[in-house]
Amino acid sequence: MSQKIATRDAYGEILVELGKTNPRIVVLDADLSKSTKTANFKEVFPERFFNMGVAEADMMGTAAGLAAAGMIPFASTFAIFATGRAYDQLRNSIAYTALNVKIVATHAGITVGEDGGSHQSIEDIAIMRVMPNMTVIVPADGPETKKAVQAAVELEGPVYIRLGRSGVPVLFTEEEPFTLGKGKILREGKDISIIAVGIMVSKALEAAETLSQQGIEARVINLSTIKPLDEDIIIQAARETGGIVTAEEHSIIGGLGGAVSEVTAENCPVPVKRVGVRDTFGESGLPELLLEKYGLTPENIIKAAKEVLQK
Amino acid sequence: MVGTGQVDFNYLVEKAGTLRKHIIKMIGEAGSGHPGGSLSAADILTVLYFQVMNIDPKDLQNPDRDRFVLSKGHGAPALYAALAEKGFFPVEELWNLRKINSPLQGHPDMRKVPGVEMSTGSLGQGLSAANGMALAARVMGKDYRVYVVLGDGETQEGQIWEAAMTAAHYRLDNLTAFLDYNGLQIDGLCSEVKSPLPLLEKWQAFGWEVMEIDGHDVKEIWEACQKALTVKGKPTMVICRTIKGRGVSFMENVADWHGKAPNREQLEKALSELEGGSGGYEPKNCHP
Numbered sequence: 001m002s003q004k005i006a007t008r009d010a011y012g013e014i015l016v017e018l019g020k021t022n023p024r025i026v027v028l029d030a031d032l033s034k035s036t037k038t039a040n041f042k043e044v045f046p047e048r049f050f051n052m053g054v055a056e057a058d059m060m061g062t063a064a065g066l067a068a069a070g071m072i073p074f075a076s077t078f079a080i081f082a083t084g085r086a087y088d089q090l091r092n093s094i095a096y097t098a099l100n101v102k103i104v105a106t107h108a109g110i111t112v113g114e115d116g117g118s119h120q121s122i123e124d125i126a127i128m129r130v131m132p133n134m135t136v137i138v139p140a141d142g143p144e145t146k147k148a149v150q151a152a153v154e155l156e157g158p159v160y161i162r163l164g165r166s167g168v169p170v171l172f173t174e175e176e177p178f179t180l181g182k183g184k185i186l187r188e189g190k191d192i193s194i195i196a197v198g199i200m201v202s203k204a205l206e207a208a209e210t211l212s213q214q215g216i217e218a219r220v221i222n223l224s225t226i227k228p229l230d231e232d233i234i235i236q237a238a239r240e241t242g243g244i245v246t247a248e249e250h251s252i253i254g255g256l257g258g259a260v261s262e263v264t265a266e267n268c269p270v271p272v273k274r275v276g277v278r279d280t281f282g283e284s285g286l287p288e289l290l291l292e293k294y295g296l297t298p299e300n301i302i303k304a305a306k307e308v309l310q311k
Numbered sequence: 312m313v314g315t316g317q318v319d320f321n322y323l324v325e326k327a328g329t330l331r332k333h334i335i336k337m338i339g340e341a342g343s344g345h346p347g348g349s350l351s352a353a354d355i356l357t358v359l360y361f362q363v364m365n366i367d368p369k370d371l372q373n374p375d376r377d378r379f380v381l382s383k384g385h386g387a388p389a390l391y392a393a394l395a396e397k398g399f400f401p402v403e404e405l406w407n408l409r410k411i412n413s414p415l416q417g418h419p420d421m422r423k424v425p426g427v428e429m430s431t432g433s434l435g436q437g438l439s440a441a442n443g444m445a446l447a448a449r450v451m452g453k454d455y456r457v458y459v460v461l462g463d464g465e466t467q468e469g470q471i472w473e474a475a476m477t478a479a480h481y482r483l484d485n486l487t488a489f490l491d492y493n494g495l496q497i498d499g500l501c502s503e504v505k506s507p508l509p510l511l512e513k514w515q516a517f518g519w520e521v522m523e524i525d526g527h528d529v530k531e532i533w534e535a536c537q538k539a540l541t542v543k544g545k546p547t548m549v550i551c552r553t554i555k556g557r558g559v560s561f562m563e564n565v566a567d568w569h570g571k572a573p574n575r576e577q578l579e580k581a582l583s584e585l586e587g588g589s590g591g592y593e594p595k596n597c598h599p
């Protein structure tokens with residue numbers, strides 16, 4: 001777990017790979033191509049790259065048109081602008097129409113760091129998850145990002161992939177299979193389940209290790225596809241372990257925690273604790289310090305697990 | 312109206328130099344931030360804060376105060392430097408920029424910093440907010456003015472043009488906007504990324520009074536502000552030809568310095584250049 005790769009870097013690499021074999025792939029960006037790493041694609045395929053300037057709504061609408069005409073557009077910018085600035089374009093021109101647009105948003109969550117709360121997207125999973133027709137994926141590391149992007153190309157329809165700014169530990173090998181819509185048990189346990197996405201998956205594994213040393217065996221599930229949701233793996237976790245902790249770099253409202261709670265409430269009510277940003281905006285600061293201040297550490301997961309076990 | 316003779320332009324030039332030093336030091340201390348666009352807007356902010364605007368750090372809520380909106384919110388260091396120099400908070404606070412628990416967020420936050428009238432950072436939204444403030448003055452019968460600074464890349468946002476229509480439609484002659492025309496955005500030249508040109512003709516066609524000036528000449532900036540006071544029945548747009556990174560030789564007109572902090576050595580070099588005023592090297596001309 002020593003090597004770290006930013007998911008956006010993995011995105012930049014796979015996009016070029018896929019572009020070589022699939023001439024229908026076109027890429028759009030909104031003046032952030034160096035940060036989102038779509039600049040890699042631009043280097044190799046300048047004629048299939050469109051910089052839309054600082055115009056996210058226009059970018060999403062243009063992507064819809066490209067898709068309607070048979071292309072596979074990837075539209076990238078920061079998560080805050082992709083989902084916030086262009087919400088209605090996503091909703092009405094892309095989701096409502098079920099058009100084949102792939103929205104790959106980087107710099108999600110509070111680990112954006114110093115740019116501050118105006119740039120830290122903690123609502124995008126909720127926003128994207130609520131849209132009919134939309135597939136929502138939150139990869140946990142670089143290799144999973146590549147698999148998710150590949151899966152997105154194979155799927156006909158709109159996909160949202162949420163990526164981060166900072167490096168995250170590599171958890172999976174390039175050979176690790178990825179099935180869209182399926183969660184994955186990364187560690188077995190019968191006492192409690194920790195369901196995590198994105199950067200919180202490695203922290204969930206760390207928490208489980210510490211809990212194990214204290215005699216608590218936690219099941220750890222990577223639920224990278226938030227939509228369509230793998231309800232079976234959640235219900236199974238609820239039945240077999242009797243309690244769940246969710247962990248996400250997102251508001252505790254409407255994201256992974258919300259999704260898991262909806263499924264357990266309807267199918268197998270068990271205590272659920274949500275680790276995430278607690279209905280507040282973020283702020284400027286170093287990512288590591290922000291994770292501590294906003295309660296997104298392995299210690300926070302451990303504490304939540306113990307609270308669930310006490311119920 | 313104030314005559315030219317009553318304005319101490321040397322004082323303003325000196326003040327702009329102080330702002331630039333603060334900007335560079337602040338970003339250097341923070342280890343991240345946006346020097347290019349902060350330096351290009353420094354002279355505009357200096358003239359507004361130290362000559363033009365009716366504001367008082369001791370009377371923050373005065374309903375008659377002039378309002379300022381930094382629509383290109385990533386230029387926050389320039390705004391913070393102006394506010395600190397004006398006395399809204401101690402200069403020492405500047406060195407906490409972008410640090411956890413500091414009020415000085417990466418982008419201006421009106422709930423955290425005295426003197427910040429509107430939170431910005433998501434580009435394209437500031438002109439609409441400025442329009443709202445200008446409309447409020449009309450409703451309340453106030454004669455304050457609203458000032459707003461836009462980036463040239465920022466004008467690629469559709470909302471800017473929605474707001475441009477609003478300001479003209481409602482004949483907001485109590486609004487003066489400045490366009491920081493430095494020709495650059497993050498991915499390179501605005502004209503190559505997605506051209507917002509021609510600027511002058513666009514704003515004119517949208518029904519604005521348009522002037523074009525040297526955005527680093529404090530006298531021209533001040534004169535434009537004065538002229539805007541005489542415009543009736545429409546808003547004023549002052550297109551300011553500027554140089555991104557102005558004042559630091561190695562940052563000037565280099566897109567890469569949009570959002571990057573100087574290291575120790577670069578910081579020292581930048582500060583020593585700014586110490587010597589703008590002399591010592593030829594500022595680049597990026598508007599041939």
Ligand SMILES: Cc1ncc(C[n+]2csc(CCOP(=O)(O)OP(=O)(O)O)c2C)c(N)n1
Nearest residue numbers: 031348432433434462463464465495496497
């Ligand atoms: C809505 C939105 N999209 C993207 C960004 C990221 N961004 C920050 S600055 C910038 C370029 C702005 O260029 P310009 O307006 O010319 O600013 P300046 O050259 O004065 O720094 C971009 C794309 C943003 N802050 N807001």
Ligand SMILES: [Mg+2]
Nearest residue numbers: 463464495496
């Ligand atoms: Mg610019």
